[in-house]
Amino acid sequence: TKHFNEKTRFDRSNIKAWQEFVALQDEYAHVGSTRAMILEQKIEIYKAAIEANPHSDELVLGMIQACSQLYSTERTQRIWQETIARNPDSALLWRSYLAFVQSNFSSFTISSLRNVYLAALKAMNRQKRLYNVGIPKHRGLEEKALALAIKSIHLEKQSGYHERATSMFQALIEFNLFVPGQLGASSPREKLISFFQAFWNSEVPRFGETDARGWSGWFDDAQKKTKSSDPMAIVQDYDPSQGTADDDLEKMREFLELEKLLSEKRSAADASSSAAVPTAPGPRNAPPPKLDPAENAAFLSWLEQEDSLDASKWVSQRTITDGLTEEDLAEVEEDPDRVVLFEDLKEFLFQVSYEDLKFEIVREFVQFLGLKWPRAVSILDAKESNDNLLVEDFAQVFSVLEKLNFPPQCSQVDDDAAVSPLHPVAKYEDVIHSLKYSLQDDLLHPAAKSCSIRRSLLRNSLSQAADRFSSAPKNEITLQRLILEGHIASTPEELTAARNLAKSLLKQDS
Numbered sequence: 001t002k003h004f005n006e007k008t009r010f011d012r013s014n015i016k017a018w019q020e021f022v023a024l025q026d027e028y029a030h031v032g033s034t035r036a037m038i039l040e041q042k043i044e045i046y047k048a049a050i051e052a053n054p055h056s057d058e059l060v061l062g063m064i065q066a067c068s069q070l071y072s073t074e075r076t077q078r079i080w081q082e083t084i085a086r087n088p089d090s091a092l093l094w095r096s097y098l099a100f101v102q103s104n105f106s107s108f109t110i111s112s113l114r115n116v117y118l119a120a121l122k123a124m125n126r127q128k129r130l131y132n133v134g135i136p137k138h139r140g141l142e143e144k145a146l147a148l149a150i151k152s153i154h155l156e157k158q159s160g161y162h163e164r165a166t167s168m169f170q171a172l173i174e175f176n177l178f179v180p181g182q183l184g185a186s187s188p189r190e191k192l193i194s195f196f197q198a199f200w201n202s203e204v205p206r207f208g209e210t211d212a213r214g215w216s217g218w219f220d221d222a223q224k225k226t227k228s229s230d231p232m233a234i235v236q237d238y239d240p241s242q243g244t245a246d247d248d249l250e251k252m253r254e255f256l257e258l259e260k261l262l263s264e265k266r267s268a269a270d271a272s273s274s275a276a277v278p279t280a281p282g283p284r285n286a287p288p289p290k291l292d293p294a295e296n297a298a299f300l301s302w303l304e305q306e307d308s309l310d311a312s313k314w315v316s317q318r319t320i321t322d323g324l325t326e327e328d329l330a331e332v333e334e335d336p337d338r339v340v341l342f343e344d345l346k347e348f349l350f351q352v353s354y355e356d357l358k359f360e361i362v363r364e365f366v367q368f369l370g371l372k373w374p375r376a377v378s379i380l381d382a383k384e385s386n387d388n389l390l391v392e393d394f395a396q397v398f399s400v401l402e403k404l405n406f407p408p409q410c411s412q413v414d415d416d417a418a419v420s421p422l423h424p425v426a427k428y429e430d431v432i433h434s435l436k437y438s439l440q441d442d443l444l445h446p447a448a449k450s451c452s453i454r455r456s457l458l459r460n461s462l463s464q465a466a467d468r469f470s471s472a473p474k475n476e477i478t479l480q481r482l483i484l485e486g487h488i489a490s491t492p493e494e495l496t497a498a499r500n501l502a503k504s505l506l507k508q509d510s
Contacts, residue, residue, distance in 0.1 A: 012052035015059060021045055022062065039070040057092045064096075073104055084119075089127040091144040094120040098151075110159050117152040118347050121145055125350045133353045145350060146357055150364050152348075157368070163316045166457075167340035168348060169365040170206045174199070176352045176361065177468045178207070178214035182223075189351060195219070196349070200342045203318045208365070208461040314369075314453050316340035359473040362465045366480065369458050370451075373480055458484055478505055 004021035011017060025041050046063035053059055060083055068076045080097050087093050101116050102108065124145035131138035149172065156165035175196055179185045183195060196215065202222075205212035213221075317338045352358050367373050462481040466474050482505060485498040 008049070008052075015049070015053055015056055018045065018049035018053075018059060019062065022049075022066075036070060039066050042066045043070070055087075057087075057090055060087065060093060061096055068100075073106060076100075077104065077107065088123045091120075091124060091141070091148075094123065094148070098148075110155075110161075113155065114152070117148060117155070120148050121152075121348065121350065124148065139354065142353060142357060146352065146360065149348070149350075150361075153364075153368070161337055162314050163338055164340050164344065165368070166208075166314050167206075167316045168345060169361070169368060170208060171196075171200065171345045171349060172352075173207045173358075173361055173365065173465075174215045175349050176358050177465070178216045180216045180219035182219065185351070189349075192351075193346065193349065197342050197346070198222075200345070207464060208369075208457040209315065210456060210460060212460065212464060214464070313338065314457065355469065355473070359469060359476075362461070362477070366458060366461060369454050369461070371458055371480065371484055455488060 004017065004024060007017045008014065008021060022042050022045050025038050025045070043063060043066050046059060046066060049059045050056065050063065064076070064079060064083065067079050071079070077100075080100060084093060084097055098113075098116055098120065101113055124141050128138055128141040128145065131141070149168075153165050153168045156162075156168065175192070176185075179187075179192065180195070183192060199215045199218050200206075202218060204218050207214065319339060352361070363373050459481075462477055462484065466477045466481070469477065482498075482502055485494075485501050489495045489498040
């Protein structure tokens, strides 16, 4: 102890010495000190170390870990909140805090976790603005912000909010890949948000949906309708419907009333969730309670209905352009989260500066929908040519061409194609993988009608995204599109369409 006291007194910035000093306290467990006494001593050492090194995340996390072993969950959470308030721009602390919140059963709610994710995203983007685009620090913060955003989307999906998760991906892609040219991608976020709100509330088809033209396409149409060269006229005067002015006004009133109803229902649900007291868990390894036949039948019926909804409810319910049938309105009133409002997404949106990171958003969305798309190398390391296609990708493409009855010379890997700078030379038979490993099982079967929405989203997303990128990422998207079409084609018409797609893509590359 005397040695470490002197060492840390004369070299207070030596983080390793502080950590060794903390570790030394465990030796007192052999000389009669209680666990609580050792933890208290560790915390005091950490406090002194953090005072000398306030920006050391390692020391902060070490102290909080010691606190979690000594204090109650509630007190540890207060310490976490105070720590985050003092260090709002640390990605490591935010990730660790999110892990703590997600594992804290007594206070866990989806709404509270959403707020933590949004706070973390704001912190990362606020810090990012201190650096110029292209500087490694800026790039690193943007990567961390994007990782947090993707993680929050998957949380929504895992929690059953499929429409919200899909909408978050759609909004993030539209906001970064389809910015109207008249506005410019470098415009301030606040300016872009006002125009994007008008686009989202118009309820036109969004990225991945059939006939979607993107935010930029909608903007062009809106400018023609307003007959004004001033972009702000779109926000002020654009009517999302095709009826008369009175009809439009009435539809907008209905929309606002529905929006108010949904907000009230969500607030009530959040309050009920927060007030609920979790029941005490039963003994470990206790058998599950047995259901009588009637209860079991009801449970299976409920499970079947939930599976059906889980497979089919992927896109936000529209309220203006499509209108609401009585059945739709009943579903929305029962489950208001089926409608994803702009206010649900506003704080989530942020600008991505790098093309390869924008590409990653598209890739994550495609995987989210069920098409497995592993990457062996960052797009930044790939050449602007077909060389970036991996050998495994070639194998899958040639398997598709074989299925589509292309000539043998089109379905074999030649020596030049097999030599990729990104992958060692491999024999064709060693790298061919059955296409069934590319898609989730429920998307493979033509009879799986409940998956038609996801199939449509996949097809449209790959088609709509391809032209937004330069050659290297565009080639990857094109490749996945061919794999998808050849994979799920089952009827003669679908096989013909897939064959025509392959021909057109080969003609483009020739």
